[in-house]
Amino acid sequence: MIPAAKPIIGDDEREAVDRVLRSGMLAQGPEVAAFEEEFSRFVGGRHCVAMNSGTSALHLGFIAAGIKPGDEVIVPSFSFAATANSVVLAGGTPVFGDIDPKTFNLDPAHAESLITSRTKAIMPVHLYGHIADMEKFEAIGKKHGVQIIEDAAQGHLASMNGRNSGEFGTVASFSFYPTKNMTAGEGGMVVTADAEIARMLRLLRNQGQEIRYKNEVVGFNTRMTDIHAAIGRVQLKKLEGWTKQRQDNAAYLNAHIQGVETPYLQPGTTHSYHQYTVRVSGNDAARRDAFMAKLADLGVGSGVYYPTPIHRLPSFGLTLDLPETEKMINECVSLPVHPSLTQAELETIVSAVNQAAASL
Numbered sequence: 508m509i510p511a512a513k514p515i516i517g518d519d520e521r522e523a524v525d526r527v528l529r530s531g532m533l534a535q536g537p538e539v540a541a542f543e544e545e546f547s548r549f550v551g552g553r554h555c556v557a558m559n560s561g562t563s564a565l566h567l568g569f570i571a572a573g574i575k576p577g578d579e580v581i582v583p584s585f586s587f588a589a590t591a592n593s594v595v596l597a598g599g600t601p602v603f604g605d606i607d608p609k610t611f612n613l614d615p616a617h618a619e620s621l622i623t624s625r626t627k628a629i630m631p632v633h634l635y636g637h638i639a640d641m642e643k644f645e646a647i648g649k650k651h652g653v654q655i656i657e658d659a660a661q662g663h664l665a666s667m668n669g670r671n672s673g674e675f676g677t678v679a680s681f682s683f684y685p686t687k688n689m690t691a692g693e694g695g696m697v698v699t700a701d702a703e704i705a706r707m708l709r710l711l712r713n714q715g716q717e718i719r720y721k722n723e724v725v726g727f728n729t730r731m732t733d734i735h736a737a738i739g740r741v742q743l744k745k746l747e748g749w750t751k752q753r754q755d756n757a758a759y760l761n762a763h764i765q766g767v768e769t770p771y772l773q774p775g776t777t778h779s780y781h782q783y784t785v786r787v788s789g790n791d792a793a794r795r796d797a798f799m800a801k802l803a804d805l806g807v808g809s810g811v812y813y814p815t816p817i818h819r820l821p822s823f824g825l826t827l828d829l830p831e832t833e834k835m836i837n838e839c840v841s842l843p844v845h846p847s848l849t850q851a852e853l854e855t856i857v858s859a860v861n862q863a864a865a866s867l
């Protein structure tokens with residue numbers, strides 16, 4: 508079976524971990540500082556603050572950006588639960604917007620229609636590695652005086668008109684969970700152009716202290732360890748090559764897949780293909796599931812990201828009218844696109860997809 512996702516760990520990652528273990532300094536230290544410095548080269552030199560997860564990065568990012576109880580943050584419902592959980596954890600209220608059916612990202616016009624006097628921020632997600640329409644969001648943010656924040660957990664190196672994800676929002680949060688385009692085991696990174704916000708993030712992740720036992724604010728322990736940072740640094744060196752490989756794999760799939768809708772690419776953007784997601788038409792989850800079962804029979808793994816919109820999860824339990832989101836959950840299927848696929852595996856995927864689509 509060709510797996511839907513596959514983290515790549517090499518000898519250099521193992522050696523980096525061993526180096527840290529031998530040093531005896533395991534907690535946040537020089538490896539974390541170096542990782543932050545190196546990551547900042549990919550986000551226009553912005554300040555980078557490492558965290559123990561992407562969820563912590565989002566959560567502390569909201570607090571540092573000034574989100575307070577009662578504030579509303581507009582987010583897409585078609586995303587991973589952490590997108591909305593982090594708003595709630597910061598004391599805010601997520602307001603769920605619908606998606607653009609082409610890019611699968613938060614629809615700027617719908618998001619704008621949800622702005623109220625309580626709206627403090629809009630947080631698009633670069634879903635599957637397709638950057639959200641950040642220039643439109645920047646204009647909306649300016650017009651209404653609301654912050655734009657990026658959930659870049661899936662958006663490493665996705666770009667729009669020459670600017671990478673992370674270079675748009677007041678804060679942007681990346682994840683290094685094992686299935687993301689690069690990993691640190693677990694981990695996250697908050698990116699900001701604002702030195703004050705960066706300082707607040709450094710305080711918040713470390714019990715509110717910059718100088719030991721001189722705690723300035725009430726903080727958390729969401730530090731990244733040097734063990735994780737060492738893995739992240741090695742992976743970061745490979746990220747551009749892996750992204751190119753994902754793009755090449757996607758180009759091959761685009762050129763040869765028939766019978767299902769292949770991913771759209773908005774002009775002026777680059778896609779990092781965290782997921783390669785097709786749509787099985789018909790707005791019918793049973794039809795999509797039959798397609799996936801056939802793929803599995805033919806040796807190809809696939810996944811549904813996400814089967815339930817966040818607003819309808821038991822943790823939120825809301826009834827809302829988000830028609831494009833409701834359609835997408837019945838039609839989306841993510842196929843393998845990871846950089847370790849061989850040409851033979853790509854051919855197997857194409858032939859399985861085309862057979863499965865023809866059998867519907």
Ligand SMILES: *Cc1c(COP(=O)(O)O)cnc(C)c1O
Pocket residue numbers: 560561562563586587589590632658660661682683684694695
């Ligand atoms: C992975 C992910 C997160 C959370 O990141 P973790 O590192 O798993 O905490 C948040 N948002 C989105 C869209 C994600 O895909």
